[in-house]
Amino acid sequence: xxxxxxxxxxxxxxxxxxxxxxxxVRGDLxxxxxxxxxxxxxxxxxAPALKSLIETTVQRWRFAPVLREGVATRLRTAMTxxxxxxxxxxxxxxxxxxxxxxxxxxxxxxxxxxxxxxxLDVVAALRVDxxxxxxxxxxxxxxxxxxxxxxxxxxxxxxxxxxxxxKLRPAELAYGEPADETFFMPIxxxxxxxxxxxxxxxxxxxxxxxxxLDAAHPPDVAIDAMTPxxxxxxxxxxxxxxxxxxxxxx
Numbered sequence: 644x645x646x647x648x649x650x651x652x653x654x655x656x657x658x659x660x661x662x663x664x665x666x667x668v669r670g671d672l673x674x675x676x677x678x679x680x681x682x683x684x685x686x687x688x689x690a691p692a693l694k695s696l697i698e699t700t701v702q703r704w705r706f707a708p709v710l711r712e713g714v715a716t717r718l719r720t721a722m723t724x725x726x727x728x729x730x731x732x733x734x735x736x737x738x739x740x741x742x743x744x745x746x747x748x749x750x751x752x753x754x755x756x757x758x759x760x761x762x763l764d765v766v767a768a769l770r771v772d773x774x775x776x777x778x779x780x781x782x783x784x785x786x787x788x789x790x791x792x793x794x795x796x797x798x799x800x801x802x803x804x805x806x807x808x809x810k811l812r813p814a815e816l817a818y819g820e821p822a823d824e825t826f827f828m829p830i831x832x833x834x835x836x837x838x839x840x841x842x843x844x845x846x847x848x849x850x851x852x853x854x855x856l857d858a859a860h861p862p863d864v865a866i867d868a869m870t871p872x873x874x875x876x877x878x879x880x881x882x883x884x885x886x887x888x889x890x891x892x893x
Contacts, residue, residue: 664727664728665725665726665727665728665740666693666726666727666728666737667723667724667725667726668685668686668689668693668697668722668723668724668726669685669686669688669689669721669722669723669724669750670683670684670685670686670689670722670724671683671684671719671720671721671747671750672701672719672720672722672744673717673718673719673818674706674709674717674718674720674882675717676708676715676716676717677708677715678705678707678708678709678885679705679706680701680702680703680704680706681717683697683702683722685697685698693737696737696893697724697893700888700893703886704884704886704888705886706882706883706884706885707883707885709880709881709882711878711880716818716819717817717818717819718818718819718880718882719747719815719818719820720744720745720746720747720880720882721744721745721746721747721749721750722742722743722744723741723743723744723745724739724742725739725740725741725742726738726739726893727740731892736892736893737892737893738890738891738892738893739888739889739890739891739892740889740890741889742884742888744884746874746875746879746880747812747815747820748771748775748811748812748813748814748820748824748826748876749812749826749876750812751812752810752811752812752874753809753810754806754828754872754874755805755806755807755808755809756805756806756830756872757801757802757805759801759802761787761788761789761790761791761793761798761832762787762788762832762833762834762835763785763786763787763798763831763832764784764785764786764787764829764830764846765782765784765786765802765829765832765846766782766783766784766827766829766830766846766847767780767781767782767783767806767827767830768780768781768782768783768825768826768827768828768853769806769809769811769825769826769874770823770824770825770855771811771825772822772823773813773814773816773823774813774814775810775812775813776810777806777807777808777809777810777811778807779807779854779855780802780803780806781803781851781853781854781855782798782799782802782803782851783827783850783851783852783853784846784847784849784850785798785799786846787832811826811874821878824876824877824878825853825855825856825877826875826876826877827847827862827874827877828872828873828874828875829846829847829869829870829871829872829873830871830872831871831872
């Protein structure tokens with residue numbers, strides 16, 4: 644898929660070209676304080692011909708400045724760009740279907756999780772250093788039927804011990820990513836794939852205090868949408884693309 648699309652973009656002709664072809668490109672954007680794109684770093688799977696085309700387009704994008712405590716700051720953000728190839732005037736071009744941005748440190752996170760033969764709903768807190776190591780962990784929400792001689796203390800201790808083996812991406816200190824950062828992670832443990840789960844957002848309304856955070860100022864983690872197993876940064880930057888790109892050709 645990547646090779647063929649790269650050739651299409653480079654201008655090669657093929658018999659029986661498809662009317663549409665979908666492709667997803669991932670990478671990191673580095674933004675200046677005023678919202679311009681400083682540079683783009685693509686994942687290795689991106690075809691070289693496509694990298695050049697997308698980089699030229701992305702360099703023209705403009706973002707709203709990201710504010711931290713009222714001050715505009717540089718930012719690294721993970722980008723997912725969905726494209727579709729369409730035939731236009733006898734040629735083949737790429738059109739933007741969707742673009743999404745996410746916390747860059749959680750991309751490619753290597754998360755270590757235990758095998759727990761009990762149905763549980765969990766929220767864990769992870770304290771991560773500048774190198775991406777989990778230096779502390781805590782279970783701040785746990786709900787489920789234990790039984791079988793398993794105690795809640797046993798489950799909590801097991802979760803903390805294994806979660807500390809996880810690894811996130813190193814911080815980009817020059818782009819405002821903290822050297823000491825807290826992430827939350829909702830986790831579902833199920834004994835049966837057909838067993839339903841509750842709304843994971845409900846868990847965040849009943850969190851225990853995080854040991855290394857100020858209990859007098861509880862974290863604001865009212866997340867609109869989340870996926871169990873995905874880390875959620877306590878510090879969340881609002882990345883707003885001001886350029887009109889969806890539906891446009893590259």
